[in-house]
Amino acid sequence: MPDTPDDGPQGQAPPTQFSRLLAAFRNGALDDKATAALAEVADAVALTGKSGAVNLKVRLSVPKNTDGVVQFDVDVDAKPPAETQSAIYFVQPGGAISRRDPNQPQLPTMEDTSDV
DSSP, rough: OOOOOSSSGGGOOOOOOHHHHHHGGGGHHHHHHHHHHHHHHHHHHHHHSSSEEEEEEEEEOOOOOOOOEEEEEEEEEEEEOOOOOOOOEEEEEOEESSOOOOOSSSTTTOOOOBBB
């Protein structure tokens, strides 16, 4: 999209491309942060097989006592999927928890060291 002021309707400047604004915001710091967030979430999604998200929030406001000025507040929020950790345990009579199946006989040479 052209960037010269006379290329817009009725001599107005054309709208600024969103992607260019984000890439230039704070000398590329936002682009770097969003890139890192995307890589973090993509890696976690590939690892867990669960979905994740990267959210970009842009708030615009007018600072007090200004004319023709807009303030941008931008947040990048990475939400990678949580990796669930699980293990199987058996409940013994009386409520004790054990890694050993109480219905499975124990070999005489094996020592039961798996209780929690």
